[in-house]
Amino acid sequence: xxxxxxxxPRLFVTRRLPEAVEARLAKRFSVTFNPEDEPRSRDALEAxxxxxDAILPTITDRFDSALLTTPGRRARVLANFGAGVEHIxxxxxxxxxxxxxxxxxxxxDATADIAILLMLMASRRAGxxxxxxxxxxxxGWRPTHLMGQALGGRTLGLVGYGRIARxxxxxxxxxxxRVLHHSRKPSGEPGYAPSLETLAAEADILSLHxxxxxxxxxxxxxxxxxxxxxxxxxxxxxxGPVVDEAALAAAVREGRIAAAGLDVYEREPSVHPDLVACExxxxxxxxxxxxxxxxxxxxxxxxDNLEAFFDGRNLPNRVA
Numbered sequence: 033x034x035x036x037x038x039x040x041p042r043l044f045v046t047r048r049l050p051e052a053v054e055a056r057l058a059k060r061f062s063v064t065f066n067p068e069d070e071p072r073s074r075d076a077l078e079a080x081x082x083x084x085d086a087i088l089p090t091i092t093d094r095f096d097s098a099l100l101t102t103p104g105r106r107a108r109v110l111a112n113f114g115a116g117v118e119h120i121x122x123x124x125x126x127x128x129x130x131x132x133x134x135x136x137x138x139x140x141d142a143t144a145d146i147a148i149l150l151m152l153m154a155s156r157r158a159g160x161x162x163x164x165x166x167x168x169x170x171x172g173w174r175p176t177h178l179m180g181q182a183l184g185g186r187t188l189g190l191v192g193y194g195r196i197a198r199x200x201x202x203x204x205x206x207x208x209x210r211v212l213h214h215s216r217k218p219s220g221e222p223g224y225a226p227s228l229e230t231l232a233a234e235a236d237i238l239s240l241h242x243x244x245x246x247x248x249x250x251x252x253x254x255x256x257x258x259x260x261x262x263x264x265x266x267x268x269x270x271x272g273p274v275v276d277e278a279a280l281a282a283a284v285r286e287g288r289i290a291a292a293g294l295d296v297y298e299r300e301p302s303v304h305p306d307l308v309a310c311e312x313x314x315x316x317x318x319x320x321x322x323x324x325x326x327x328x329x330x331x332x333x334x335x336d337n338l339e340a341f342f343d344g345r346n347l348p349n350r351v352a
Contacts, residue, residue: 050324074099081100084106133351141326183208188209233260240270252280267294294313
């Protein structure tokens with residue numbers, strides 16, 4: 033029971049969260065946590081939406097129209113853990129009177145750091161080198177061993193120009209890179225490329241920072257990859273479906289581009305087997321926001337959204 037004997041709102045959390053976040057939520061809400069951290073089934077989400085006032089989901093939880101209009105629905109707010117909300121049918125949520133909020137600011141710097149990490153690993157062939165050493169194949173230093181590319185003097189092309197792209201660009205400039213960008217609407221800023229095709233052809237490293245969803249699915253396809261330089265590198269820290277993984281795997285395998293660095297995949301947690309087999313592909317398990325500080329801040333933003341909703345205030349980060 034809450035203050036004055038009132039029943040506390042019931043909250044369903046789909047995955048395990050940082051300890052400090054769960055402690056805060058438990059003080060305010062009657063919470064169903066997920067200590068086993070197993071993915072919630074469709075049936076579990078249906079039961080949750082009928083039996084709880086609020087849900088705190090992640091990008092792995094799909095809330096389509098049918099789920100959002102489940103008969104006997106009780107939930108009135110989804111406080112998403114993460115910036116991307118393409119796993120939630122926002123139109124259906126609005127139609128059903130369900131508020132939706134996200135956590136857009138907390139993960140900017142951590143994800144930009146991962147983009148730079150992937151650029152460094154792919155350009156300097158760090159993944160290849162570590163695998164060689166760990167498997168006992170390294171025979172010692174020699175002048176022409178695993179020579180890669182420097183970042184300084186290279187051109188970085190940012191696809192999308194939101195918070196994370198801009199933060200990535202600022203970091204790249206420290207390395208001495210020339211930074212260009214393309215977005216759906218002209219930015220009016222220096223370095224704007226008039227088309228994605230122009231950007232792909234000019235960039236030494238093409239880094240993706242677009243939202244997911246139908247509009248950007250396979251934005252990077254065989255045609256666009258074909259416009260890239262044979263020495264170019266593709267980086268994806270955005271959403272997996274933005275890239276046609278089969279087309280990318282073929283290009284990397286056949287040497288039509290030099291390398292790729294990916295943190296997200298079309299069918300997570302599955303990764304295209306041809307990509308896994310490519311020595312010149314750096315593959316990370318969706319670590320973009322994976323720092324203690326960032327994941328805690330994301331959870332605290334989600335808690336802010338929930339508390340505002342049940343206090344009758346405007347949600348700080350409402351998207352629907």
